[in-house]
Each structure stands twice: as C-alpha cells, then as structure tokens.
Amino acid sequence: MTSDATADATAQDGTYPRPQLVRPCWHDLSGVWDFARDDMMIAQVDRIVFDRRIEVPFPPESPASGIGDTRFTPCVWYRRSFGHAELLDAGYGPERPRVVLHLGAVDHTADVWVNGRLVASHSGGQSPFQVDITDALASQGDNVLTVRAVDVPDDVSVLRGKQDWRERPHSIWYHRTTGIWQPVWLECIPESAVRSLTWRPDLPTATVEVDVELSGPVPVDAWLRVALSHDDQTLAEGRVRTGGLQHGTVRLVIPRQLNGQEYEELLWSPARPTLLSASVTLERESGSVMDVVASYVGLRSVSVAGGNFLLNDRPLQVRAVLAQNYWPETHLAATAETLRREVELILELGFNTARVHQKAEDPRFLFWADRLGLMIWAETANAYAFDERAIVNLVGEWSALVRRDQSHPSVVVWVPLNESWGVQHISHDPRQAAFSRSISDLTRALDGSRPVISNDGWEHTASDILTIHDYESDPDVLAERYGEETPLREMLAGFGPAGRRMTIGAQDGGAPVILSEFGGVSLETDGADDWGYSSASDPAAFEEKVTAILRAVRRSSPLAGFCYTQLTDTGQETNGLLFADRSPKFPIERIRAAVTGGAD
Known part of the structure; x- marks a missing residue:
C-alpha cells in the first residue's frame, strides 16, 4: 500500500505502523493466516500441522481472531505466504532492493522463519523488532513466513501486566494475549537506509537535535540532511557528514524560536498540539539521494519544580x-x-x-x-x-x-x-x-x-x-x-x-x-x-x-x-x-x- 504521508508525516491517517519514520510504500500482512496450537512446545517448523485459521493481529484468545480460545496456550504457530505482488506494494525495485519484515509486538518470545530459514528470534512481548529477509527470499514464486510464539501462562518472571496467570479472569486481571497482537508488515529500503530516529527539542536554546541510526553500508562521503517545516514554511535545515558511520546527530537552530515574543506559537500542548513536519535525507556528496523518510517533532518541555508539574515551564494541573x-x-x-x-x-x-x-x-x-x-x-x-x-x-x-x-x-x-x-x-x-x-x-x-x-x-x-x-x-x-x-x-x-x-x-x-x-x-x-x-x-x-x-x-x-x-x-x-x-x-x-x- 502507498502512504500519502511522505511529504508531511503530521497528516498521515493513523494506519502506518511506525508513525515517526514514514516511507511512501509498505505492505500490511494483517489478515487471515494459518494457525496451530503447540501445547507440548515440541513441534518443528517443518512438521507443524496447521489446522486452524486466524485473523492477525488479534490474539487467539479474542473473538476477533476467529479462534476465541481462552484456555492456557503456551505456544502457538502462524503461517502465511507472500509473493512478488506484495513486495512491489512494499516498494521493491532497483532503488529499494532490501526487504525488511517488521513485527510490532509478539507476546512473549518469537522465532521467525522465511522459507524454512530461521531469520529472527526476539524476547519481549511489547517491543517491536525487524529483520532484513532479502537473502531468505525465494528466487521465484511465493515465500512462506512462519512465526512461533511462546508465552507460558504461569511464568511470573516475564512481563505479564494485567494478563491473568489463572485460566479464568479474576479480580483486576484479564484474559491473556498470546502471540501476534500488533501489525506485521513489509517495507523495501535502499542498500543504505535510515533505520531509526530520536528527536530531542530544547526550548531555551531554540534547537532540535535528532539522532539518526543507519543500516547497510554507509559511504564515507554520505551526508545527513534534516529539514523542519510548519504550514509550508521551512523553519530550519541542517546537514552533517556521517564519515561512513552508521549513526549521526544533526542539531538544528530554529531562528523563529529565538524571538521570545512569538516562540510559544509553535509549542506543543494539549490546548494547542502543534507538530512540526520533518524530513531526513541520506545523500552523497554529489547530492544524489540514497534514502529519504518523513517524520515529525513536537516542541515542548516537561519538568517538575516547587510541587508543580510543568509543561513548557508552566504549571499544569x-x-x-x-x-x-x-x-x-x-x-x-x-x-x-x-x-x-x-x-x-x-x-x-x-x-x-x-x-x-x-x-x-x-x-x-x-x-x-x-x-x-x-x-x-x-x-x-x-x-x-x-x-x-x-x-x-x-x-x-x-x-x-x-x-x-x-x-x-x-x-x-x-x-x-x-x-x-x-x-x-x-x-x-x-x-x-x-x-x-x-x-x-x-x-x-x-x-x-x-x-x-x-x-x-x-x-x-x-x-x-x-x-x-x-x-x-x-x-x-x-x-x-x-x-x-x-x-x-x-x-x-x-x-x-x-x-x-x-x-x-x-x-x-x-x-x-x-x-x-x-x-x-x-x-x-x-x-x-x-x-x-x-x-x-x-x-x-x-x-x-x-x-x-x-x-x-x-x-x-x-x-x-x-x-x-x-x-x-x-x-x-x-x-x-x-x-x-x-x-x-x-x-x-x-x-x-x-x-x-x-x-x-
């Protein structure tokens, strides 16, 4: 699917799974998957018998999954296929040849195979993970994606939250959420690409700093260029050399924010949730673009002083x-x-x-x-x-x-x-x-x-x-x-x-x-x-x-x-x-x- 948010991430429709790092093309793998329980936790990826169908990303305990099985479920398996059409939808082509699989959250530990090849293992039922699956793809025909999730119901050393360790919900605890429960999706990226962004605004100095993590080989002559805008007005732009490293920091001064009489107009607060549009570009010395992503940032500060909670240095109840x-x-x-x-x-x-x-x-x-x-x-x-x-x-x-x-x-x-x-x-x-x-x-x-x-x-x-x-x-x-x-x-x-x-x-x-x-x-x-x-x-x-x-x-x-x-x-x-x-x-x-x- 194609996102219309590349130019302005503040205007996205809320479906993109990673809203502060937006690319124009991605493919949602939500929908009907093959499904199987593995109560003994002994099945192998090439021997599991898939006897049910499940609607991803809803957990098998939920009615929306089509399963609705609230019994103890220590281990579950998922399987689905995707082919060339899905890769094209995710932006695959000569300029974006690397295929990345994203899993928003799988509770609690997950193993992932593509065409029978183990490509990722992850622990943490709320945190996302991603893996480059390019080298595991079939040269022709469909690809088989398999996910195994283990979440032992009475293991109280994992992060359970409100998920009940008893079979029936009691008191303030609820039915468990096993396996995939946030979006699974594909995106295709360039050989050298932006992997993550961390924004840090500082109001007194009228600056915004962004840490950029990169993936793939980064040329020595690569530069990071970052621009901020609001209402089609460019607020700041900066450029730094990466030196071939897979990370870089760009610090921008927003001249408009140096005017203390109007700087509050761009601040983020519940009363006025202003967001600044951002673009981050990885480019060569010549100016040729290797990757570009859209993002956004809110200018605000949070602190405490004198018994008060302070937003933008002012008490807020x-x-x-x-x-x-x-x-x-x-x-x-x-x-x-x-x-x-x-x-x-x-x-x-x-x-x-x-x-x-x-x-x-x-x-x-x-x-x-x-x-x-x-x-x-x-x-x-x-x-x-x-x-x-x-x-x-x-x-x-x-x-x-x-x-x-x-x-x-x-x-x-x-x-x-x-x-x-x-x-x-x-x-x-x-x-x-x-x-x-x-x-x-x-x-x-x-x-x-x-x-x-x-x-x-x-x-x-x-x-x-x-x-x-x-x-x-x-x-x-x-x-x-x-x-x-x-x-x-x-x-x-x-x-x-x-x-x-x-x-x-x-x-x-x-x-x-x-x-x-x-x-x-x-x-x-x-x-x-x-x-x-x-x-x-x-x-x-x-x-x-x-x-x-x-x-x-x-x-x-x-x-x-x-x-x-x-x-x-x-x-x-x-x-x-x-x-x-x-x-x-x-x-x-x-x-x-x-x-x-x-x-x-």
Whole structure:
C-alpha cells in the first residue's frame, strides 16, 4: 500500500505502523493466516500441522481472531505466504532492493522463519523488532513466513501486566494475549537506509537535535540532511557528514524560536498540539539521494519544580484517567480506527492525560495523542516475581520501549514499576530497592527530558513525582486527607491509605504529588462477577458518587493532579466511566463537567 504521508508525516491517517519514520510504500500482512496450537512446545517448523485459521493481529484468545480460545496456550504457530505482488506494494525495485519484515509486538518470545530459514528470534512481548529477509527470499514464486510464539501462562518472571496467570479472569486481571497482537508488515529500503530516529527539542536554546541510526553500508562521503517545516514554511535545515558511520546527530537552530515574543506559537500542548513536519535525507556528496523518510517533532518541555508539574515551564494541573486499553472483541490488540477513537473519547470526557496501565501501547495510539493533544504516562507491563530473569526481562524490554517512544511529544512521564509488582518486598529487601532506583536511573540515562515515577502508588525510591493510590469512597474523607499540605506530607513520610510505606529512603520534599489512582466505582448490574473498589446501585447514584469523589479531589490545592480509575469497564472490573463498548454510564457532557469542574 502507498502512504500519502511522505511529504508531511503530521497528516498521515493513523494506519502506518511506525508513525515517526514514514516511507511512501509498505505492505500490511494483517489478515487471515494459518494457525496451530503447540501445547507440548515440541513441534518443528517443518512438521507443524496447521489446522486452524486466524485473523492477525488479534490474539487467539479474542473473538476477533476467529479462534476465541481462552484456555492456557503456551505456544502457538502462524503461517502465511507472500509473493512478488506484495513486495512491489512494499516498494521493491532497483532503488529499494532490501526487504525488511517488521513485527510490532509478539507476546512473549518469537522465532521467525522465511522459507524454512530461521531469520529472527526476539524476547519481549511489547517491543517491536525487524529483520532484513532479502537473502531468505525465494528466487521465484511465493515465500512462506512462519512465526512461533511462546508465552507460558504461569511464568511470573516475564512481563505479564494485567494478563491473568489463572485460566479464568479474576479480580483486576484479564484474559491473556498470546502471540501476534500488533501489525506485521513489509517495507523495501535502499542498500543504505535510515533505520531509526530520536528527536530531542530544547526550548531555551531554540534547537532540535535528532539522532539518526543507519543500516547497510554507509559511504564515507554520505551526508545527513534534516529539514523542519510548519504550514509550508521551512523553519530550519541542517546537514552533517556521517564519515561512513552508521549513526549521526544533526542539531538544528530554529531562528523563529529565538524571538521570545512569538516562540510559544509553535509549542506543543494539549490546548494547542502543534507538530512540526520533518524530513531526513541520506545523500552523497554529489547530492544524489540514497534514502529519504518523513517524520515529525513536537516542541515542548516537561519538568517538575516547587510541587508543580510543568509543561513548557508552566504549571499544569494533570487531569488523567487510567486506561486499560482492552477491548472485548480484540483484547489488548486494536484496529487503527479503535486507537484513534480511544484518544478522542478521553479528550471528550475532559481529561488532558491518560495513564495507559500495565501496557505499552501501539505507536499509532501515540500518534493520535501527539496529533490531538493528549498527554500520556508511558507505562509497561510488570512481572510478578523478583529474580534474575525478571530483572533482565524488564531492563531489556523497558529500554527498548523507551527508545521506541521517547520522540513522542505526548509522552510526558515514564512509569517502569507499579504498586511494587515484581518488587513486592521493596520496603525491607535492599536488592529490590536497588532495582527500583536503578531502573529509574536507567530511564533517566536513556531519556533525561521527562520525569520518572520509580514505583507508582507507594514505596517510592527515586521518584520525580510522588504518587498515591487511594480508593476511599467517602468524598468528605478525601477532602480532609488531601485538602491541606501538612497532613499530606506527613502521610508521604509514613504509611499511605493502602498501608504501605510511601517512600523508601530520602525523597525530594518539594516533588509534586499526584493522586494517581482513586475512584473505582462500579455500577451494579445483574452480573455476578461485577467488581469495583466501591459500588453504586443505579445510574443516578453512580453519577452522584463519581461527581462527588472527583469534586473532592479536584479541589485539593496540595495535589498537582489526579488520575481517575478508570476509563472503561474491563471484563469483570466494572468500575469504568464508560461501559466496555465505550458507551457512557451518564451523559458525556456531565462526565466532562465532573472532570473539569464545570459541574460545580
């Protein structure tokens, strides 16, 4: 298929799987594949019997896959063919002879064969991987692509997130997502090509820096040329010699941003989510082009100071919602249209931020957050155990996700750990406390431009923001607990509402405080498995209770913001503002008023 976004990546339609590095041609391998279970995990690639058909990229547990099998599934196999027509659609030709296979996410470990030849192995159920399959292609006829995915259901040292280790979902855990759950696609690239981009804006110096990683042989006389524009106006352009290396950094000064009286016009914020178009060209000294890609960047800064969360150096009250991003038909997977609609819904409800919970979301979701102006707390699924495997799994996968997502302006906070999952004894185990500190510092080393929450909810070791989880349902108690600075700081120095220590070791007393989980009200129905932290008997009582809780928290002056639990009902966890089908439990305009204060 052909993308119309090469000239302007800010104008893409949201279907491209890698929205910040866009080429004009690609081929989507989604659709019907052959499928097989391998419960004993002993099948060989040349002996597996494919006896089912599955709709990729939906996990086999989901109805949309056409399988809908929610039993324990430790190992699954996929197979499909592609030929010359698909390669042409992906841009194959003399100028783009290398064929690259991309897999957005395969849970949890994957092996990939092309025509019976092993071409890739990958571990990490949320992170993408790619492989050049040119040398494995058949000289004529179709090519057979085979993928094996292993995800042992009761392995608690892998990053499970909200995926239940029991066969039936219980409490706050849901059906598992096994195997392929994000796009699989082909693109054809030149012999020397752009592989990845990392954007770093700096507002005080009016500069944008981009790190460019290259693939293939890079000629000594190769140059990188980068241009930024907005509304058809060129803002900056720069060119650096690569020296034959497979990476290079280009630093651009945007002269317009040196004028302090107008520089805010181009800044990214929820109120005005401005994106700058970018092009990155790899060229020879003569000017002949080897590769060109489209991208975009948002100019904004995120920091904390004086108890405030700062966007573009100004205090901004965080109005967040906890989003599981789980759908009844597709589970953790989603269509491009669904991802866009989720961002739109969150904004329509009056929130300016989403905390995507225990999941690293599809980059197409982040594109719409960038484009429409929704701030994101970027989180990852956590393991449940603390051992060497869990440490290695989290460090590897989290590092890949930070690298993948750090150029998105919508991402404003990193959250590597939640509620001491996987570090359950952090308050008295020095190794677990060291790990929490180290994963936070590793995050800062990879990206020093955003705040890091070391362990969301309690037992903070090295947090730039102090967060609290509190499911008290009495608004008067909430108003008293969070209405004054002194009792709040006393709580942070001791034990929180869940009975856990709030901090481990010294913490900055001036760090902003955010109530990052509260609410959780379930609207009672006839469902026997309905679950919430508190409940309301009918829609009128639900609206009254939710509105009162939000009002009490919103009026707290010591808090820098809040994150309401949660956006939608998810399985048996029926404490959403919306039902699982995304219909509201009371009118959207009244939810928005409760969130923003218009109901006061």
